[in-house]
Amino acid sequence: MTAREEADAPRSRSEAWRADAAVNVARAWARRERRALVVMAGLGMVVILNTVLQIGLNNWQGAFYDALEKRDVPAFLQQLLRFLSLAGMLLVLVVSQTWLVERLKIALRRVVTDDLLDLWLVPKRAYLLAFAGEAGANPDQRIQDDARRIAELTADLGTSLLQAILLLLTFVGVLWGLSRQVGFPVGGEVLYVPGSMVWCAVAFSAFGSGLAWLIGRPLVRSNAERYEREAELRLALVRVEESAEGITLYGGEADERRTLARHFEAVTDAMGRLARQVANLTWATSGYGWLALVVPVLAAAPGYFSGTLTLGGLMMVVGAFNQVQSSLRWLVDNAPRLADWMATLERILALRAALATPVGTEGEQGHIVIEETEAPRLVLEDLRLTLAGGSAGLEGPPVEVGPGEHVLIVGDPKAGRSMVFLALAGLWTLGSGTIRMPSRSRCLFLPERPYLPVGPLSAALAYPREPNEFAALDFTEALETVGLGHLAARLDEEGRWSRMLSLDEQQAVAFARAMLHRPEWLFLDDAMSALDEDRIRQLHAALAQQLPRTAVIGTGRRPTGMLFFERVVRLRRLS
Numbered sequence: 001m002t003a004r005e006e007a008d009a010p011r012s013r014s015e016a017w018r019a020d021a022a023v024n025v026a027r028a029w030a031r032r033e034r035r036a037l038v039v040m041a042g043l044g045m046v047v048i049l050n051t052v053l054q055i056g057l058n059n060w061q062g063a064f065y066d067a068l069e070k071r072d073v074p075a076f077l078q079q080l081l082r083f084l085s086l087a088g089m090l091l092v093l094v095v096s097q098t099w100l101v102e103r104l105k106i107a108l109r110r111v112v113t114d115d116l117l118d119l120w121l122v123p124k125r126a127y128l129l130a131f132a133g134e135a136g137a138n139p140d141q142r143i144q145d146d147a148r149r150i151a152e153l154t155a156d157l158g159t160s161l162l163q164a165i166l167l168l169l170t171f172v173g174v175l176w177g178l179s180r181q182v183g184f185p186v187g188g189e190v191l192y193v194p195g196s197m198v199w200c201a202v203a204f205s206a207f208g209s210g211l212a213w214l215i216g217r218p219l220v221r222s223n224a225e226r227y228e229r230e231a232e233l234r235l236a237l238v239r240v241e242e243s244a245e246g247i248t249l250y251g252g253e254a255d256e257r258r259t260l261a262r263h264f265e266a267v268t269d270a271m272g273r274l275a276r277q278v279a280n281l282t283w284a285t286s287g288y289g290w291l292a293l294v295v296p297v298l299a300a301a302p303g304y305f306s307g308t309l310t311l312g313g314l315m316m317v318v319g320a321f322n323q324v325q326s327s328l329r330w331l332v333d334n335a336p337r338l339a340d341w342m343a344t345l346e347r348i349l350a351l352r353a354a355l356a357t358p359v360g361t362e363g364e365q366g367h368i369v370i371e372e373t374e375a376p377r378l379v380l381e382d383l384r385l386t387l388a389g390g391s392a393g394l395e396g397p398p399v400e401v402g403p404g405e406h407v408l409i410v411g412d413p414k415a416g417r418s419m420v421f422l423a424l425a426g427l428w429t430l431g432s433g434t435i436r437m438p439s440r441s442r443c444l445f446l447p448e449r450p451y452l453p454v455g456p457l458s459a460a461l462a463y464p465r466e467p468n469e470f471a472a473l474d475f476t477e478a479l480e481t482v483g484l485g486h487l488a489a490r491l492d493e494e495g496r497w498s499r500m501l502s503l504d505e506q507q508a509v510a511f512a513r514a515m516l517h518r519p520e521w522l523f524l525d526d527a528m529s530a531l532d533e534d535r536i537r538q539l540h541a542a543l544a545q546q547l548p549r550t551a552v553i554g555t556g557r558r559p560t561g562m563l564f565f566e567r568v569v570r571l572r573r574l575s
Contacts, residue, residue, distance in 0.1 A: 033111060035110075036108060036110075036111055039100055039103050039107050043097065043100040043159060046093055046096050046097045047162050047163050048166060049093055050090065050093045050097065051166040051167055051170055053089055054171075055170060055171075056086055057086050060079060060082055060083060061319050063075070064076070064079040065315045104159075105151050105155040105156075108150075108154055108155055109148055112150060115352070116142070116143045116351065117143065119356060120139060120143065127427050129354060133354075135350040136351065136355075137231070138228075138231035138234075139351060141230070141231040142231075142348060145227075146227070146347050146348050146351075149340070149344045150341070150345060150348055153340060153341040153344065154341065157334060157337060157341060164327040164328075164330040165327070167327045168327035168328065171320045171327070172324055176198050196299075197299060200296075200299045201324040201325040201328065202328065204291075204292075204295055204325055205325045208284070208285075208288040208329050209328070209331040211284045211288070212285060212288075213331060215281045215284050216336065219274070219278070219281070219335070219339030220343050221343070222270065222339075222343075223274065223339055224347060225270050225273075226267070226274055229266045229269075229270045232263055232266070233263040236259060236260055236263045237260065240256050240260070281336060285335065292329075296317065296318045296322060296325070297318060300314055300317045300318065367429040367430065367431070368423055368428075368429045368432065368435060369433070369434045369435070370423075370426050370429070370434075371434065371435070371436045371437075375438075376402065376403050377401065377436070378399075378400070378401040378402075378435075378436070378437045378521065378553065379398060379399070379436040379437075380398060380400075380433070380435055381398040381433055381434045381435075381436070382432065382434065383420075383423070383431070383432075383434075383435065384432045384574070385423065385428070385431040386431045386432075387416045387419065390575040391431065392411070392415045392571055392572065393572065394409070394570070395570045395572055396569070399569050401551055401553060402551065403520065403550075404548060405552075405566060405567070406551070406552045406564055406565045406567070407551075407552070407554070407567045407568075407569060408555070408556055408565040408569070409553070409568075409569045410555070410570055410571065411571030414573050415573045417526075417555045417556075418555065420555060421447070421523060421525035421555050422525075424445075424553070438520065442519060442520040443519055443520070443522075443523065444521070444522050445523045446507075446510045446524050446527040447525050448507075448525055449503065450506050450509065450510035450513075451498075452501070452506060454494075455494055456491065456492050456494050457487060457491050457493055458475055460497050460509065461509065461513050462475075462513075470516055472491070474516055476491075477515075478512040478516050479512050481512065481515055481546065482508040482515070483508060483535060483538060484505065484509065484512060487505075502530075503530040504531050504532075504535070506530075507527055507528060508531070508539070511527075511539050515546055518547060519550060520549065520550060521550065522543075522547070522550050522552045523552075524552065525554075526555060537563075540563070543564070552565075
């Protein structure tokens, strides 16, 4: 294999891996959507069958009450048997519908959650989301809680809406036909109004729906505000849990208690506003529900008292009326949940928009241009960083770094030293100039506080690759190389290693990770700040011996470790 082919090999493997990942994601999406569509189709069939049986149940009511009115015992017993068969079939359908709705919730949540995760956990996106403002705030809650809520509300509301539409389309015709039996005595004659009961049901439902929408409209904003306040409270609680040691050492419990009290007060204020609006809406929905008990009887009573309707006919009219008006009043019954659904949907769409169009895209005007090249060199050309209240840049001509070189970038904190590290990682793009660097798959970035995932220590060392990609001996040798040989017996132990290890141990673990991954380019941002001089010299020697062809580009406060770093580049504040 030629040198060019060797240089291209990692890039080719990376591109092939990305292509395979894209294909796998597409297949997973197809499977998830297909599963949801199958559940929806089954649910639709059950709802249709339920509607057909509801017509049979309405017809049964007429025959049953006619048998009662005529005191016809054989007919009465026959209708009881018919009722048992109808009730048995309806029971099976109701149970089936309940099960399918719950399965649909799972399928929809899987689709929404996987979609957001696919957008969130792509290179750089999770970091850039922090700059998206309110839309990118608390993505954990939006992905976990909002995705669950939108799936549950969509399944429940969608099923009930489909059922309402089918019942409306079915029973409008039934009620129109029954309206022919409802006569109104006028001047000694009986007047029949075509579709009188239908028009009565439409008017009654329109009144209730309009009132519910007018009163319930503010609930959308109130629900969204409550979820925002809840997310802020949860974030504050997590922060206290993660910082318990520091809070305890400073004796800051009282201050944290006051902070949490403010967040909780904001939550209860939002809940109070929501409670008042729900109570106002309840006046309309409950009042409408009570009126619905008597309005159909009052509307059909003239026909019954004039003798044009039997008792069984009256009950059929009332049953059909209730089905029509309950379908038409779907908005009234579901106004609070619709407001909740709309508020949740707005939050998910805002997050999705922020993820789909991240801020700080490379190549835009006024941003640092980052180019991945095939050449085995890193070039920093006219690099300028836009910082809070000013800017900073590298001194001297363009910086070029080749394989195996060790370069240290130094500067005081005001110069934005860490921003150079973030710019090299493609996370800070505010500024100007060009960064030409090898493929990211050949690089490893070690920040001052390394990320250690929850799980076995071997997984923390192998991250982001899988532990089974390395031999057990590799882990042991890496730990011994960085002076953590005593942890070799705990490779399979699961835990929160970012809490179980001190900062100097965490930084050493990060270098053990570098020994395992053997990157061609290693970037450090004060990655040895917690280590003493002896440990730093030990790690420098290990890097030089174990990774002789690896280029190391570090940042620091001062030019230390000059036996390891061959060159120093200074970063200075420009304004």
